[in-house]
Amino acid sequence: MRPIRLAVIGAGPSCTYVLDRLAATARTAGGPVPLDVHVFDRTGEFGAGRVHSAGQPVTSVLNRIAGQVAFAADESVVGAGALLPGEERPTLHQWCRARHAETGEPEFDLTAEDSPKRYVHGLALADRFRRYAALLSEVPGVRVRLRHQEVADLEELPDGRLGVTGTRGERLLDADHVLLLTGHSSNDPSRYPKQAGWARFAESRAVVFVPFAYPLQDAFAPGQAGPGTTVGCAGTGLTAIDIVLHLTEGRGGTFTRQPDGTLAYRASGREPDSIVPFSGSGLFTFTRPFNAKERDTGSLEHRGVFLTEEAVLRLRRSAGRPPVTICGREQRQLDFRDHVLPLVVLEMALVYYTTLLGPGFGHRLAAAVRPVHEAFLADGGAGAPSEVSVRRLLAPLEELCDRAADTVDAVLAGGLALAEAERREPGTRAAVLRFVEVVFGEHLAGGIVARAGDAPAFADAVAAGESPWRHPKTVSGQRFSWERLIRPIDVASATGPQEYRAAMLDFLDLDQRWASQGNLANPAKAAADSVWRDLRSVLAHAVDFGGLHAASHRDFLDVYMRHLNRLVNGSALGVMEKLGALVRHGIVDVSAGPRADVRPDEHSGRFVVHGGVTGAVLPVDVLVDARVHPFDAEKDVLALYPNLLRRGLVRTWRNPGTDGPDFAPGGLDLTEEFHPVRGDGRTDRRLTVLGWPSEGVMFFQYGALRPQQNHHIMRDILQWMGEFWEHVAGAAAAGGPVSQHGG
Structure with missing residues (x-):
């Protein structure tokens, strides 16, 4: 046959x-x-x-x-x-x-x-x-x-x-x-008006437009993007980072470890004069944390408490739009922002505080939130916008955290003996010990905890200790904030090019420290990793086969997929350390900041990157579309x-x-x-x-x-x-x- x-x-x-x-x-x-x-x-x-x-x-x-x-x-x-x-x-x-x-x-x-x-x-x-x-x-x-x-x-x-x-x-x-x-x-860049305009401009000027960066070894012709040129990268994700390293370390530049532990870059002379990554967010993808779950993924990867497939099904029944036939089956569609995001934020907050104050406190939080969670699944948010539903779901959690912050911070400051705090609020001792370990690390925490029986001595030890990860030494200084996680640089105080550069370097340092602490010990990294990575199948359950209505689906891809990629799909610590060194050296210019774009400039014959917040004006000779194209x-x-x-x-x-x-x-x-x-x-x-x-x-x-x-x-x-x-x-x-x- x-x-x-x-x-x-x-x-x-x-x-x-x-x-x-x-x-x-x-x-x-x-x-x-x-x-x-x-x-x-x-x-x-x-x-x-x-x-x-x-x-x-x-x-x-x-x-x-x-x-x-x-x-x-x-x-x-x-x-x-x-x-x-x-x-x-x-x-x-x-x-x-x-x-x-x-x-x-x-x-x-x-x-x-x-x-x-x-x-x-x-x-x-x-x-x-x-x-x-x-x-x-x-x-x-x-x-x-x-x-x-x-x-x-x-x-x-x-x-x-x-x-x-x-x-x-x-x-x-x-x-x-x-x-x-x-x-x-x-x-095909000719099918996109903006990229087609860039290509036409480059054809008639002494500038270069690279419509796609890969294969990276073939992206630049001999002599392109070398000394005397400035390279603009339209995008600040993984592709842009690949381009930056290819044009620096790949051109013979080297990195050396300094006495203070940071990396320093030594140029080879074959690099471009400057590389300008820019995007709407003004942020690189965040540093991928040390994966402490690798030692036992089966037991250490997070399983949803509030963000579950069953919760998505119940929301479809209570808040889904009237059924439409999609992919051969009836589907009640949700709005990601109003129905799913509140559960995402709630789950992140639960993981954050469980990491910060320990599993016992996390169990108490889950019990406190469960009634309002059940009510949200039953009424689908009652038509309220996302921010209202988030406040509604977080309210019992934040109330419990307020009380915990008052008690734990009093113990840390020496105003309340640990034994007395435990008598008033059972579970406080475990929360204090966990907090000290998160802030100072297991090695330093041992010496501090040894003084826990003496309130003044304990407070002195906490005050004298230094967090390797720059954590505040109070619970009130480490409250969970979704907005702060996705927008870690306060642009209101970084409105100029140099101010934004300084803020970016500060955040890169902080983010790399948090990444080194890992996805089980750092509250922010644990919250992001546990929800946006470990529960990705639940997100797929909400999104796949028309799970979201058309406008919400577009919103999900345009907004929340960007958050996902930035929060959990970043580069390794070693890569991001190199990126920080390149920014400090000055060869990578991040001063464009948020809301940046690029325009052809007929007068100069160059592309010019404009910082929407910082006001930076940065001419570039080579423009690379530094994004992975959607299919x-x-x-x-x-x-x-x-x-x-x-x-x-x-x-x-x-x-x-x-x-x-x-x-x-x-x-x-x-x-x-x-x-x-x-x-x-x-x-x-x-x-x-x-x-x-x-x-x-x-x-x-x-x-x-x-x-x-x-x-x-x-x-x-x-x-x-x-x-x-x-x-x-x-x-x-x-x-x-x-x-x-x-x-």
Whole structure:
């Protein structure tokens, strides 16, 4: 019989994970498996793909620790089925340790909590890809072909298969099933008015516009962005940080540790004169904290108390809009700002104070809040705006914190003996001891706590102690504030370029200190990490498949996804220390501040960055769009998705606006099984799309696979694979492939 032909388009990390699952399950078949797997990748970097290339600059660092990156399914993945032997599915940390033992190269000498270079991740992906492809090829009846070719189109064939077509229109394969794993791409700048204007200006002037930074090693032509030039980065996220390090450390600059513990930068002379990152927020992504949860993620990662899937379901019933049909099912839509955000803020406050004053105090807080939480779920906020609902939910929590602050601060100041405070308010002793440990650290706290029986001596010890993390020494000085967490620089007192620069340096220092304290001991980092990372699946439950009405969905992506990325998706401590050193050195100019934008200046022939708050005016010679482009099937620079749209094989997803315009985030219209909905409304089961193109109808569908997490990326792959193997089995029973054309 003719084997099933599977075309996998895109050979990045997701393809590596797919090959693990195919190899592990095919090896248990007990006989020949009639399967031809054709893996297409336009870069030829099988396993890593362009974004994770092993050839990328050595200055780029993965924003995930080595112990939290996997390449294959493990025992935690529900329904995974057969697993490869343990030695075939190392974590990135284990892979690096083995490679270090073989080579002695320092790049591989990592602990589980270290953030590796991104090219190291690329090397590991390529290695695991080769191994899993080889294991799959060993199965009788299976053939795996790696094809360094770009797929530009798919076309319907008379026999029900899909013709896989190259860039010159040549037929590359007749496929029974196509799995699209295309990952990150970029969008055509001519399709965006602002970027198109920048490009036109650069064409007629002696300035440069770089529409997309990756691959970073190819972003700048020889002689560009060198001495005598100023580089502007439109964006202050991870991409901008990559660019900054590439143009400084990557040009031969070095960092040295000073006697005071800070880093200092020594220029090589090959850098640009200045680099100007700018954005609406004026903030870099915050420093990723030391991940103390790595030692036991199963027990240490946070589980929601108030922000839960059940809470989201109850809000849909009490406050959801009248049902609309979305993705083939009825959905009562919520407003993220008014319905979900109050629970997010409440959960963050609970984690914050539990971290600051201990689990016993956290339990009392949860009990105090539960009645008002139940009332909020029952009435959905009664139509009140977000800020009113937040105050309503936080009121019993803040009342209890007021009393705790009065008592604990009195003990810390020596005005109330600890024993007497415990007699009046049971649990105070534990709260005081926890607070002292958070403020001073375990080492210093021991000596201070030893004096707790003598009120004056205890107060003197607290007053004399210095917090390594610059924490105030009172509970009243450390009250939770959502606004302060997301806007840590007070722009009212930093309205000039130099004032803002000083405020930014102060915040970078504070943020790095907090990050070093970790995501279990620092209240702010614990609150952000526990809610925006550990409870991401709950957020997805609220957002996915039209969970929010159209206007709120747009608001979520424009506002709250930015908060998420800034709060918890930042760079490692070592990277942010380098960034601080570059700002202190003066080569990185942050004086544009918040509400900054860039305009072409006809008079000077240069781009000019304007600080909306600081008033800074900063001419630049090279302008880089330093943002990761959102997936947009219509505007993609590659031909594949525009062609699929033109043929009607796919369509973009729209969140229907019931009292306003629809919202079309750019991603594809997909079923819950990740099959595309065609232009005519039918589902095409010959096609499956995983990852980046599903952004829009689903939330946060990218990222590296995590070990021991029953991770959503692997669950999505299993969803595809179970259906695919059924098709293979059906074909075998029928004596050949059967049509999968959807209905």
